[in-house]
Amino acid sequence: MSGMEYQGEMTMGLMDQFNESLDYKKTLQWVEDQGGINSLLDKFRQNGLSDKVSSWIGSGENSPISADTIQQVLSSEALQSLASRLGVDVSKASGLLAEYLPKVVDLLSPKGETPKDGNLLTMGWELIKGKLFG
Template sequence: MTNLSNIVEILAKQALGAKQQSNQSQGGLGGILGSVLGQLGANNQQSAQGGLGGILGSVLGQLGGQQQRTAAGASGTQSLLIAVLPLVLAWIQKQGGLQGALDKLKGQGLTSQVDDWVSTGPGENAHVGAEQVQSLFDDADVEQVAQQTQAPKQDIYNAISAVLPQIIDSLTPQGERTSKQEANDDIQQVMNLVSGFLKR
């Protein structure tokens, strides 16, 4: 197993904030994502917005009011991190899975960062700038998330650059020895879980 669901769970908890965490009766990733997506409530039926990023974006938009009362900057950032998560996972799938994504990143001159993210050594993941990930992602996909979260596109790219190292790191818990197939299966599982909630 990779650690992908742990990362998703951590981001979801941060986006929900401590108050909702304590009310969380259903444990695990499914419960947390369910509660994030449950925030939509009646608005979900009114808005027929397609696209995973779009719906997650509007879900997180619902949390906006509560977040401004807490620490607006930090919470808003956490919401963007969870909103771009499906975007990043879908991008990895479009590259043909984890190995394809790693090759693509290395082809963009990010070899030292990728090696650091995949390595099992201690310390923080190497930083990647928003401008370095900008050329990797489809502008229309980013625009859609920006519209749904009502955030500038630059903020979306910043969120991608923050989430991408964590995702690659979480998909490679055994470094180079991690099974790429297992990683791809975990990506699909998380995507299915999120889209399953969206279909309810």
């Protein structure tokens, strides 16, 4: 592989990461619009999913959650809002949330506690910068 090909692949990789961070940023803003991460997690706890939430916050394996469960816990308006931001349908948005919510909560709670205050968007962006440039 020539130097030009390698540089092109690196540039495309960075562009992919940048595009992913934009979706990540939109999703974090949506979480803030729902009242923040703790408010969102409380909705899961109130629906009998405390064990799942605890697994995401704790240091062990993250318990999976299904897109169907996401749709049962969150309002259709909330999911439609997320879907609109991401440019996908509600089913896809629910699937993405099911896949990534446990991972994001895990990343935001390295000491076994979710953030009490502070802007989730800023915290998420710091995580992204650390992965890109750290």
